[in-house]
Amino acid sequence: MAEQQAEQRIIQTLCRMCDDRCAINVYLEEGRLVDIDGFKPHPWNRGRLCVKARAAVDMVYHPDRILKPLKKVNGKFTEISLDRALDEIAEKLLAIRDQYGERSISAWKGEAIGFAQEENMVRRFLHAFGTPNYFSNDSQCYNGRYFGYRLVEGVWPVPDYENADCICLWGANPPHAHPNMTQMIMRARKKGARLIVVDPRLSAVARQADIHAAVRPGTDGALVWGIIHLLIKEKMYDMDFVENHTTGFAKFSAYSQMFTPDYVEAETGVAAGTVRDIASTMGKRAPKVAIYMGNGPEHHENGINNIRAVACLDGLLGAVDVKGGNRVSEGIDKNILTLYDEIPLKHLEPIGADRFPVLYDFRQECHTMTAMNTMLSGDPYPLRAMILTAANPVMTNPNTQKVKKAFESLDLFVVRDLFMTETAKTADYVLPAASFLERTEVHYHAICQTVTLARKILSFPDCTDEYTFWHDLAHRIGIGNWFPWKDEPELTEWILEPAGITLKDLEAHPEGIQYKPIRYKKWEEKGFTTPSGKLEFASRYLKDLGYEELPEYKPPAYHTDPDPEYPFVLITGARKLVYYHSRFHNIKRFRTAIPGPEVEMHPSDAEKKGILDGDAVTITSRIGSIEIPVKIMAPNEILPGNLQITHGWKEANVNFITHDDRFDPISGFPLMKAVEVKLEKRSG
Amino acid sequence: MRIVTVDPHSCVACRNCEYACAFRHTGDFDRKDSRIRVNFYPEAVVCIPWTCVHCSDAWCMEICPADAISRNEETGAVEIDSRRCAGCKMCMLACPSGNIHFNPRDHISEKCDLCGGDPNCVKFCTSGALNFEEEEEAYTSSREAFDSRIKRLLAEERRKNG
Numbered sequence: 001m002a003e004q005q006a007e008q009r010i011i012q013t014l015c016r017m018c019d020d021r022c023a024i025n026v027y028l029e030e031g032r033l034v035d036i037d038g039f040k041p042h043p044w045n046r047g048r049l050c051v052k053a054r055a056a057v058d059m060v061y062h063p064d065r066i067l068k069p070l071k072k073v074n075g076k077f078t079e080i081s082l083d084r085a086l087d088e089i090a091e092k093l094l095a096i097r098d099q100y101g102e103r104s105i106s107a108w109k110g111e112a113i114g115f116a117q118e119e120n121m122v123r124r125f126l127h128a129f130g131t132p133n134y135f136s137n138d139s140q141c142y143n144g145r146y147f148g149y150r151l152v153e154g155v156w157p158v159p160d161y162e163n164a165d166c167i168c169l170w171g172a173n174p175p176h177a178h179p180n181m182t183q184m185i186m187r188a189r190k191k192g193a194r195l196i197v198v199d200p201r202l203s204a205v206a207r208q209a210d211i212h213a214a215v216r217p218g219t220d221g222a223l224v225w226g227i228i229h230l231l232i233k234e235k236m237y238d239m240d241f242v243e244n245h246t247t248g249f250a251k252f253s254a255y256s257q258m259f260t261p262d263y264v265e266a267e268t269g270v271a272a273g274t275v276r277d278i279a280s281t282m283g284k285r286a287p288k289v290a291i292y293m294g295n296g297p298e299h300h301e302n303g304i305n306n307i308r309a310v311a312c313l314d315g316l317l318g319a320v321d322v323k324g325g326n327r328v329s330e331g332i333d334k335n336i337l338t339l340y341d342e343i344p345l346k347h348l349e350p351i352g353a354d355r356f357p358v359l360y361d362f363r364q365e366c367h368t369m370t371a372m373n374t375m376l377s378g379d380p381y382p383l384r385a386m387i388l389t390a391a392n393p394v395m396t397n398p399n400t401q402k403v404k405k406a407f408e409s410l411d412l413f414v415v416r417d418l419f420m421t422e423t424a425k426t427a428d429y430v431l432p433a434a435s436f437l438e439r440t441e442v443h444y445h446a447i448c449q450t451v452t453l454a455r456k457i458l459s460f461p462d463c464t465d466e467y468t469f470w471h472d473l474a475h476r477i478g479i480g481n482w483f484p485w486k487d488e489p490e491l492t493e494w495i496l497e498p499a500g501i502t503l504k505d506l507e508a509h510p511e512g513i514q515y516k517p518i519r520y521k522k523w524e525e526k527g528f529t530t531p532s533g534k535l536e537f538a539s540r541y542l543k544d545l546g547y548e549e550l551p552e553y554k555p556p557a558y559h560t561d562p563d564p565e566y567p568f569v570l571i572t573g574a575r576k577l578v579y580y581h582s583r584f585h586n587i588k589r590f591r592t593a594i595p596g597p598e599v600e601m602h603p604s605d606a607e608k609k610g611i612l613d614g615d616a617v618t619i620t621s622r623i624g625s626i627e628i629p630v631k632i633m634a635p636n637e638i639l640p641g642n643l644q645i646t647h648g649w650k651e652a653n654v655n656f657i658t659h660d661d662r663f664d665p666i667s668g669f670p671l672m673k674a675v676e677v678k679l680e681k682r683s684g
Numbered sequence: 685m686r687i688v689t690v691d692p693h694s695c696v697a698c699r700n701c702e703y704a705c706a707f708r709h710t711g712d713f714d715r716k717d718s719r720i721r722v723n724f725y726p727e728a729v730v731c732i733p734w735t736c737v738h739c740s741d742a743w744c745m746e747i748c749p750a751d752a753i754s755r756n757e758e759t760g761a762v763e764i765d766s767r768r769c770a771g772c773k774m775c776m777l778a779c780p781s782g783n784i785h786f787n788p789r790d791h792i793s794e795k796c797d798l799c800g801g802d803p804n805c806v807k808f809c810t811s812g813a814l815n816f817e818e819e820e821e822a823y824t825s826s827r828e829a830f831d832s833r834i835k836r837l838l839a840e841e842r843r844k845n846g
Binding site: 037038047048049050051054175176179180182183186187189190192202204205206207208212577578588589590592593633634636637 | 691693694695696697698699700703704707711712713714715724726727729730731807808809810811812813829832836
């Protein structure tokens with residue numbers, strides 16, 4: 001057979017199969033994507049990738065990809081032209097506005113197509129239209145950590161892993177969640193850094209930990225207060241920094257006294273000696289202590305205060321914005337798409353802003369769990385329409401049953417996505433969306449302070465990019481003046497104008513452009529961006545809102561007031577390498593790697609119940625049940641009495657049993673990592 | 685020559701290398717098809733990635749009765765020719781490090797072939813535990829790593845005693 005020389009091209013862009021955004025080479029043959037590997041010159045991932053990246057080839061050409069707009073007619077989806085779909089959607093939006101007012105219309109920003117500018121485009125669209133109701137998964141992820149740190153330091157700094165002498169990962173498992181962080185952590189370890197991992201489970205990264213503290217879920221606050229207590233008692237803290245750059249230390253110090261190592265051991269299950277080891281390791285290696293907070297602690301009823309207390313460690317250790325500590329990353333100078341100054345809409349009662357004022361104050365984020373109630377009840381006002389892009393709340397929000405009902409109750413529900421997700425199934429219109437390889441936008445790596453171009457590599461006719469979609473809809477409903485840019489590249493040029501960087505510059509530098517040099521100790525000149533200008537051990541802002549001034553510790557309810565009928569504590573949402581939340585379960589070889597859902601269980605619990613590895617069990621909470629096979633772990637991989645189920649599986653959607661009526665009082669986050677359940681072996 | 689070096693102090697047994705190897709050779713993610721293997725021992729909390737080092741004096745090559753094993757002159761890799769392999773498993777017995785695996789589907793032995801000089805396992809290793817480097821450099825860097833560990837231990841010991 002004669003071999004023909006196919007036209008081959010290699011283009012650099014960024015992978016968006018997760019939020020790590022690793023630099024990749026994309027190989028094209030005759031315009032068709034054939035392979036992906038790592039692009040070595042980019043300082044972020046240095047050519048290394050996880051196996052999700054290569055699967056973008058499968059995702060883009062997947063036979064189940066939605067390529068035509070769909071409209072639900074009599075319960076069935078039928079094809080419709082894109083123009084016609086947009087015309088109908090526009091007409092319905094205006095009719096709903098006329099009947100119920102602007103705020104009855106909302107949008108939800110998802111992540112399955114990448115999300116750099118997209119978020120601000122949605123926010124712009126909503127405010128231009130006159131509604132504050134912007135939703136995303138950030139009412140149960142990320143914001144909790146952001147709030148915890150912002151309340152103390154004014155920002156959430158980035159860990160300066162590469163220069164650290166001690167790295168502490170708190171409820172975070174980078175190898176499965178943020179794979180690219182792993183190499184930075186391991187490089188630091190090779191240079192002598194100690195690794196501390198706080199996690200109820202022996203996670204992948206804990207396999208290399210010098211100290212693994214297996215805390216009982218939600219008791220993180222007791223552990224960190226125990227560390228604080230020892231650092232202060234042993235005078236191992238940075239007195240000069242505390243004296244000159246912090247507020248509230250006297251109260252903070254007084255409150256810490258009750259957290260003796262023995263108390264901490266009784267409360268958290270972490271041995272008193274281990275608490276001492278952690279404190280002395282941090283104290284001796286200060287200020288080069290880099291702490292990364294994961295998603296684990298934010299899913300508990302005292303989550304934000306626990307995270308605040310961890311953030312306070314930065315102040316004690318003098319580790320804020322120093323080399324090897326937690327660095328305050330500087331952003332790029334750019335034009336901002338949002339309209340919060342031009343068109344403030346807080347008076348329209350954004351959903352959830354009254355219950356969780358910090359969520360709206362800090363992030364202009366509306367509360368998705370309150371939204372489900374509002375859709376169903378019309379209280380405090382009707383919420384009748386939603387445009388959702390590439391999110392899958394039916395799989396990822398707590399109380400699946402209610403989420404489904406709420407979406408089905410809407411007068412207009414539009415979903416844009418790559419695939420027919422469980423959420424899309426409940427929609428009135430499903431529109432095809434462009435994947436990350438089908439659009440042009442820029443991304444920033446805070447740790448390197450670089451900006452990198454993610455490029456449009458290919459396209460499908462009806463799969464429009466984000467900007468085109470919002471632009472075309474805006475022009476149909478009379479707010480086109482807010483969307484004057486011709487296309488995504490032109491918009492991107494505008495965003496970057498103040499930085500003096502053009503798309504051409506970025507095309508010439510696929511390794512990224514560092515927009516500002518890395519600088520440390522910026523607080524010396526500028527102070528902190530907190531209300532007091534100092535690092536705040538105690539928060540006046542929270543006190544004025546009626547919360548505790550100090551990041552006090554409150555034990556989880558399952559611990560103080562256990563429900564005898566539901567004796568197990570279920571952790572949900574531990575990450576698995578090949579899946580990203582509810583995504584990629586349709587990629588065949590990922591199924592070979594991890595074939596299905598499992599509940600992870602301690603061998604002693606399994607033995608007591610007469611359960612063998614692989615047995616099917618029924619897990620029940622106060623709101624529902626699921627059936628799922630058991631995976632029996634090694635005795636040190638999970639605590640007795642705990643279970644773990646990873647979310648995202650249609651076959652056993654754990655959110656049928658998670659609660660949407662109990663929250664962290666500051667962030668409004670649901671308690672996804674301490675669900676009280678019972679477990680029974682399935683009979684027959 | 686360049687070989688795949690492994691660092692058990694950085695490996696987290698995330699399985700990226702095994703999936704990447706299996707994918708390169710079969711198009712799927714069955715870890716049993718991977719030529720690099722990572723063992724995680726929870727009781728000891730130890731991760732050991734291990735793959736062929738392409739011995740300069742390769743016993744597998746010497747013992748193979750079918751003459752199916754040879755050295756790739758370009759990459760230096762010791763490779764099994766699947767068309768010649770009779771599946772007798774002699775190479776597996778001869779290998780001092782257990783890095784030859786039997787493929788029961790095709791009744792042949794399989795081992796690392798360095799992917800023709802660009803090993804996929806290294807490209808998809810997110811912890812940095814795997815590297816593709818010159819043998820000499822690898823020995824030097826492992827010597828340096830060993831030295832620095834001993835140095836630290838001795839210094840700590842001295843501090844404790846003095």
